[in-house]
Each structure stands twice: as structure tokens, then as C-alpha cells.
Amino acid sequence: MAKECDVAVIGAGTAGLAAERKARACGAATVLIDPEFSGTTCATVGCMPSKLLIAAAGVAHGVAGAGEFGIRASHSIDGAAVMQRVRRFRDEFAQGVRDQIADLPNGVARRGRARFTAPGELELDNGERIRAKAVVLATGSAPSLPGPFRDLGDLVLTNRDVFELEDLPESLGVIGAGPIGSELAQAFARLGVRVEVFDRGETLAGLPPESSAHLRRLLEREMALHLGVDPKVEALGSEVQVSIDGHSARFERLLVATGRPPQLDGLDLQAAGIRVEKGGMPHVDPQTLQVGTTAVFLVGDANGDRPLLHEASDEGAIAGHNAAHFPELSIARRKLPMAVTFTRPSAAVIGTIPDGRDDLVTGCADYADQGRARVEGRAGGLLRLHAQKATGRLVGADLCIPDGEHIAHLLAWTISRGTSVSDALNLPFYHPTTEEGIKPALRELCAKIDRVPAWDEDEGNPPGH
Incomplete structure (x- = not known):
């Protein structure tokens, strides 16, 4: 007999855990299905291990640059110890998630791969059947590995296995200059690995061209960047050769960071009455997370809309609530979009970017001569703020500046509150x-929208005053 429940959640990542938790808090009988229950993408192969590697790279970079401050320091990098620390802390974070899963009420967690056999009916690969009034799909995403790279065998890495390296490679080719590729490429370069990055696109880390150009100039001090190219790869013994017009190089390993498409294969969505559109994705309402008019909700990386941890958590909670109350749906007010890339300087895109819109105006700040950044040997980068020309209200920003991840939060909070440009300029700024x-x-x-702030005493003072 099939197990009956109110809400079945497929996938025990960040979005799935949030969905199950919210649905159960709403009084629903829940089932959480996952083939492994190994922990979230963030804890195991994403946010946390990458930041551990970046932290080690930051320490190495600081020691290497000590001479600029008149400090003589020597250092050697123990690659095996670096990677061992990454895995040790990574495993602790992942265990914390597994402990959370172990604390679920009896009968909630079901191990297996699920597929639809009919609307509201699921079958696991172990033969178990589940009948649910509503289903939340939180199956996440997986690294893309295009055809030419599959033939390279163990020479190829993705974010799923790069942190399993026992030691740092001598050299690393990186395919893809998006957030993941840019972060890991710089981290390995700062740890003494010879790194080159290749990408068909012209920009870095998902930034608009203007701020991407500044980030490119800064990152090229540390590694070679080849943008707007079509790299060809081949295995040559124990190395990978990457070739573009006029240049070729060999690497000990190749990191492929060409995106993480949603994992929806094997779910038999058609059996649930779900219409799959062009590109293999169904239509999802971004405010309710409902798939079409069905009792199915699609959340987190699995819907491909905002593949970020904080968005996955929010979407899981929205879907869990709506699944528990289906067919009654609540429309959620989504938070301002914000994406951060943890390069140094860190990069971010927040809210609305003009992209040719004539109703928006832009103001820029060049950090090449910014006082505090110069003091700390971190000068460089660009900040762009965007506002509505008619109202003067801030609507977005893009940046690659020192402390960018923190300033991005301040800007996101300010923009979310509907703050005007002149009101923002009248906020306190410490020197x-x-x-x-x-x-x-x-x-x-302010000059472009003809709004003069009530008080701006520092105007005209040099950056180091």
C-alpha cells in the first residue's frame, strides 16, 4: 500500500529541508525523499569548502605581499595540509546538516530516488509508493560537463570533486569564468598553482561589461585570463592541453565550471500532468513556486531562477507553506536579487541593472584612489549605482571593490527600503x-537627477582627507 501524506518533498538540500520544515510547521504530514541524505550542496561541494580554500589563499596572498608594508616574511605552502583543512571543516559542516536530518520525526525521511506515476503519486526505486496531496521538487542542480571534457577521465574536475584533491596541483586550467570558475581560479593561483582561465563569454563573474573590465585588470595580475575564446582540449599522457588561436598550454588538471543545470531527469514530470516547455523546464510562478496549475512546486537550484543558498531557503519556505495549504496559495514578496562572487576584490550584482534602459541613470565610484583601500594595499575596482531618473530612487548596483561582499549587503538593504539617492547621501559615513x-x-x-542633498559637507575633499 502507498504511504499517504499531505506534502512530499523530493530532495534534502537547502530548499528541500526548508520546504519540509515549513510544511510540517503548518500542520501537514510530510515525507522527505532523498537518495543519499549526504548534506546540502552548500555544505558539501559549494559555498563552504570554496570559502575554506579562499580563506587559505587569502592568508598566503597576505604573507606574499607583506613586503609592500616593509615587513619581511617568508612562507611555503603545504598543499596537502591546505586541502586536509578544507575537507575537515567541510565534513563538519556537512555533518551538521546530517544531524539536522537525523532529528526529523520518525517516518519523515525516505531514502531513494522518486518518480511520478500519476498526479500526486510517487514511486521510489526501492519499490515504495507514496501518495501526496502536494509535492515539492527540490532536486537541485549538477555540474555541466559538455561532451569534449567527458573523454578526459580523471584529468577533469568539477566543483563536486575538486575539494577531494589530496594536494594542490602544479597547474590548473579552468574552463568557465563565471562565479565558481573565477573564485576557484584565483584561490588556486594565490596558493601557488599556475592557473589559466578560458571562457567563450566576454565578462567575468556574471558582471556587466563595465565592472567586469575592472575585475579583469585586477585578476590578470595573478593569472592569465582568455575571454571570448573557444578552447579545444585533449589529453596528452598525464596532462591536458588547452588550445586557442595563437596559444596552447598544458595543465596537470582541468577544472570545468561551465554552469550547474537543474536536475529534473528521471522524475517523469509528464505523468504528474506537468507540461515541459522548451529547454526541458516547466513554467513556475516565481511568487508562489507553483508549477502551472498543478499541486507541484519547484524550488531552489532545481528551477534555475535564482540558484543561491538564501534564495533556495526562501523558496523552500514559500513552497512548503503553499503545499501545506493547497489549493489556497499565498503570494510571497520576493527579496531584492543579490548575487556575490567571492573573488578579491569581491564582486556583486544587486537589484536592477540598466542594460540599455533610458529611464535609469548610473553613478560610478573608482576605487583606484580610495583612501582606505590604498592604505591597505587593496586599491582598485569599480562601483556603479543605478537609480530611477524620474524619482531618484536607488534600484540596483554592480561592483568589484574591496569589502564588496559587505558593501553589497548595505546597498541591498538600502535599495530594498526604497531609499532615494539624496537620502542615501545624507546617511552617516565614517572616515x-x-x-x-x-x-x-x-x-x-544627484547631479544627473537634479536632486541636491540637504547636507554634504565632504564634497570636494580628497579621498585621504
Whole structure:
């Protein structure tokens, strides 16, 4: 006999755990299905192990640059110890998630791969059947490995296995200059690995061209970047050769970071009455997460809309609530979009970017001469703020600046509150901080929208005053 429940959640990642938790809090009888229950993508192969590697790279970079401050320091990098620490802390984070799963009420967790056999009816690969009033799909995403790279065998790495390296490679080719590729490429380069990055696109880390150009100039001090190219790869013994017009190089390993498409294969969505559109994706309402008019909800990386941890958590909670109350749906007010790439300087895209829109104006701040950044030997980068020309309200930003991940949060909070340019300029700015580097962009916006702030005493003062 099939197990009956109110809400079945497929996938025990960040989105799935949030969905199950919210549905159960709403009084629903829940089932959480996963083939492994190994922990979230963030804890196991994403956010946390990458930040552990970046942290080690930051320490190495700081020691290597100590001479700029008159400090003599020597250092050697123990690659095996670096990777061992990455895995040790990674495993602790993942175990924390598994402990959370172990604390679920009896009967909630079901191990297996699920597919639809009819609307509201699921079958696991172990033969178990589940009948649910509503289903939340939180199956996540998986690294893309295009055809030419599959023939390279163990020479190829993705974010799923790069952290399993026992030692740092001598050299690393990176295919893909998006957030994952850019972060890991710089981290390995700072740890003494010879790194080159190749990408068909012209920009880095998902940034608009203007801020991407600044980030490119800064990253090229540490590694070779080849953008707008079509790399060809082949295995030559124990190495991989990557070739583009006029250049070829051999690497000990090749990291492929060409995206993480949603994992929906094997679910038999058609059996659930779900219409799959062009590209293999169904239509999802971004405010309710409902798939079409069905009792199915699609969340997190699996819907491909905002593949970020905080978005996955929010979407899981929205879908869990709506699944528990189906067919009654609540429309959620989604948070302002914000994406951060943890290069150094860190990069971010927040809210709305003009992209040719004539109703928006832009103000810029160049961090090449920013006082605090110069003091700390971190000068360089660009901040762009965007506002509505008619109202003066801030609507977005893109940046690659020192402390960018923190300033991005301040800007996201300010933009979310509907703050005007002049009101933002009248907020307190402490000196000397990287935050006060925002002010030139705000002043430029004030001039463009003809709104003079009530008080801006520092206008015209040099950056180091």
C-alpha cells in the first residue's frame, strides 16, 4: 500500500529541508525523499569548502605581499595540509546538516530516488509508493560537463570533486569564468598553482561589461585570463592541453565550471500532468513556486531562477507553506536579487541593472584612489549605482571593490527600503572606511537627477582627507 501524506518533498538540500520544515510547521504530514541524505550542496561541494580554500589563499596572498608594508616574511605552502583543512571543516559542516536530518520525526525521511506515476503519486526505486496531496521538487542542480571534457577521465574536475584533491596541483586550467570558475581560479593561483582561465563569454563573474573590465585588470595580475575564446582540449599522457588561436598550454588538471543545470531527469514530470516547455523546464510562478496549475512546486537550484543558498531557503519556505495549504496559495514578496562572487576584490550584482534602459541613470565610484583601500594595499575596482531618473530612487548596483561582499549587503538593504539617492547621501559615513567610497557615485547620481542633498559637507575633499 502507498504511504499517504499531505506534502512530499523530493530532495534534502537547502530548499528541500526548508520546504519540509515549513510544511510540517503548518500542520501537514510530510515525507522527505532523498537518495543519499549526504548534506546540502552548500555544505558539501559549494559555498563552504570554496570559502575554506579562499580563506587559505587569502592568508598566503597576505604573507606574499607583506613586503609592500616593509615587513619581511617568508612562507611555503603545504598543499596537502591546505586541502586536509578544507575537507575537515567541510565534513563538519556537512555533518551538521546530517544531524539536522537525523532529528526529523520518525517516518519523515525516505531514502531513494522518486518518480511520478500519476498526479500526486510517487514511486521510489526501492519499490515504495507514496501518495501526496502536494509535492515539492527540490532536486537541485549538477555540474555541466559538455561532451569534449567527458573523454578526459580523471584529468577533469568539477566543483563536486575538486575539494577531494589530496594536494594542490602544479597547474590548473579552468574552463568557465563565471562565479565558481573565477573564485576557484584565483584561490588556486594565490596558493601557488599556475592557473589559466578560458571562457567563450566576454565578462567575468556574471558582471556587466563595465565592472567586469575592472575585475579583469585586477585578476590578470595573478593569472592569465582568455575571454571570448573557444578552447579545444585533449589529453596528452598525464596532462591536458588547452588550445586557442595563437596559444596552447598544458595543465596537470582541468577544472570545468561551465554552469550547474537543474536536475529534473528521471522524475517523469509528464505523468504528474506537468507540461515541459522548451529547454526541458516547466513554467513556475516565481511568487508562489507553483508549477502551472498543478499541486507541484519547484524550488531552489532545481528551477534555475535564482540558484543561491538564501534564495533556495526562501523558496523552500514559500513552497512548503503553499503545499501545506493547497489549493489556497499565498503570494510571497520576493527579496531584492543579490548575487556575490567571492573573488578579491569581491564582486556583486544587486537589484536592477540598466542594460540599455533610458529611464535609469548610473553613478560610478573608482576605487583606484580610495583612501582606505590604498592604505591597505587593496586599491582598485569599480562601483556603479543605478537609480530611477524620474524619482531618484536607488534600484540596483554592480561592483568589484574591496569589502564588496559587505558593501553589497548595505546597498541591498538600502535599495530594498526604497531609499532615494539624496537620502542615501545624507546617511552617516565614517572616515576612513571603504564604505565612504560609495559617496562619489551618489554625488554623480544627484547631479544627473537634479536632486541636491540637504547636507554634504565632504564634497570636494580628497579621498585621504
